Amino acid sequence: MSAFWSGWVKFLVVLNLGITFFLFIWALRVRIPTEPDGTTGHVWAHGVIREGVRNLPLWWILFSAAMFAVGFVYLTLFPGFGNFKGTLGWTSAAELEQDIARNEAKLEETIRPLRGLSIAEMSEHPNATALGYRLFQDNCAACHGTRATGNHALGAPDLTDDDWLYGGSGETILASILDGRQGTMPAWGQVLGHNGVNEVTAYVLSLSGYSVPEDWEQAGKAHYEKICVACHGVDGRGNTAVGAPNLTDRTWLYGGDFASVATSVRDGRHGIMPAWRARLSEDEARLIAAWVYAQNAERRRDEIS
Ligand code: HEC
Ligand code: HEC
Structure with missing residues (x-):
């Protein structure tokens, strides 16, 4: 002053x-x-x-x-x-510093016993998932939604289902968080032309059990076997090494109606999961991974019972 x-x-x-x-x-x-x-x-x-x-x-x-x-x-x-x-x-600044130090000490106390555990083991600890949930809201909910159920407009996947682009083990989830992911689906509009796109789209939808015109399905299958198998696999179940999604399960990154699937094929897609290594500590990323893992375990238990 x-x-x-x-x-x-x-x-x-x-x-x-x-x-x-x-x-x-x-x-x-x-x-x-x-x-x-x-x-x-x-x-x-x-x-x-x-x-x-x-x-x-x-x-x-x-x-x-x-x-x-x-x-x-x-x-x-x-x-x-x-x-x-x-x-x-x-001074108010000194008081703030004391509060921060006190909070960090408390956090350290909660996290210390969790450090030696795997993500799957951590996901059984309510302390870990409660902290993970809060961190998820702050850092991830904007794209994946507050309940982690995903967002078709952004191609942010549902993290609560058992359908993984890159794999659902605790350590793979942690790797997705720390280093980010980029999935590249090339654009095939030029190669296939308007009819080719429609045909292969019909074939893709038939993979998850929709009935489609048979001649489109047959023609689409031929395109698929030439172009798409390389990444999505012979059976259409995808490939976690390149993040190619399973096309047979009615779970979609970008929407499963005819127009959305045709757009994916014609124009390609490029989903970007940012890397968090620079923004979150390893401890924080592990807490979030544990919460994500717990959502999955919960869903599996619901489905069994
Ligand atoms: C800017 C939007 C955005 C934010 C923020 C974001 N994600 Fe993602 N995330 C994505 C997209 C898009 C993908 C799909 C990447 C792809 O298509 O390859 C993805 C993929 C993932 C995957 C891989 C899923 C799978 O099926 O293998 C995990 C796990 C994940 N995100 C967790 C998180 C967590 C945890 C956070 C918070 C720390 C977070 N994401 C923040 C957009 C986001
Ligand atoms: C080079 C590997 C590669 C090839 C070849 C490829 N894809 Fe993909 N595809 C991907 C990846 C990776 C994604 C996920 C994109 C993302 O994460 O944003 C994807 C996404 C898709 C999607 C969106 C799925 C969803 O859940 O919304 C559809 C549909 C699709 N591909 C169909 C096809 C078809 C049909 C062909 C053949 C014409 C094909 N792909 C060829 C890698 C490939």
């Missing part, structure tokens, strides 16, 4: 205290003019109610005096009077 503003704050503080103190003294000493009967002479309700005069209650006087004392003591101990720092040396 510059000397001018410090002076200005001091002036306001003194002015305020001065005015209140003056009012306090004045209120103690003021004499209200009275009539011979001891009242102010003001009457209401046709003379039934007359306004009397009482001294200020003692509790009010003591309370107000105490508040002045508190004000002076506060301005002596703590910052408040312009640039004067207070005799205790308290």
Whole structure:
């Protein structure tokens, strides 16, 4: 604070205290003019109610005096009077630092016993998943959704199902988080032409059990075996090495209606999962991975029961 503003704050503080103190003294000493009967002479309700005069209650006087004392003591101990720092040396920045240090110590206490565990083992610890859930909300929910069920517009996969682009073991999930992933589906519109795209789209949909025109399906199968098997596999179940999705399960990154699938084939797709190594500590990434893993285990249990 510059000397001018410090002076200005001091002036306001003194002015305020001065005015209140003056009012306090004045209120103690003021004499209200009275009539011979001891009242102010003001009457209401046709003379039934007359306004009397009482001294200020003692509790009010003591309370107000105490508040002045508190004000002076506060301005002596703590910052408040312009640039004067207070005799205790308290600052909000130091308090914040203490809070952060205290939080980190608490976090360290929670995390230490978890460090030796695998992600799968961590996912059984409510402490770990509670922290992981919070970190997921802060860092991942924008793309994957608050319940991790994914987002077709971004091609962010559902992380709660058992359908993985790169694999669903705890360590693979952790690797996806720390180093990111990029899936590249080439554009085939030029190669296949309008009809070819429709035919192979029909074939892709037939893989997950939709009925499609048979001639399209046959023609599409031929394109598929020439071009698509390399990544999506002979049976269409995908390949975790290149992040090629399973095309047989009615679970879609970008939507499973005819138009969306045809767009994927014609224009290609390029889903980008950012790398978090620079933004999250290894501990934090492991906590999130444990929460993601737990969502999956929960879904599997639901399906079994
Ligand atoms: C900017 C959007 C975005 C953010 C933020 C994001 N992701 Fe992703 N994530 C994606 C996309 C898109 C993919 C699919 C990548 C691909 O197509 O190859 C993906 C893929 C993944 C995968 C691989 C899934 C599989 O099937 O193998 C995991 C695991 C994952 N994300 C977890 C997370 C976690 C945990 C966070 C938070 C730390 C996070 N993501 C933040 C967009 C995002
Ligand atoms: C070079 C490997 C590669 C080839 C060849 C390839 N794909 Fe893909 N495909 C991928 C990858 C990787 C993705 C996931 C893209 C992403 O993560 O954003 C994908 C995504 C898709 C999707 C979107 C799936 C969804 O869940 O929304 C469809 C549909 C698809 N491919 C169909 C095909 C068809 C049909 C062909 C043949 C004409 C083909 N792909 C050829 C690698 C390939």
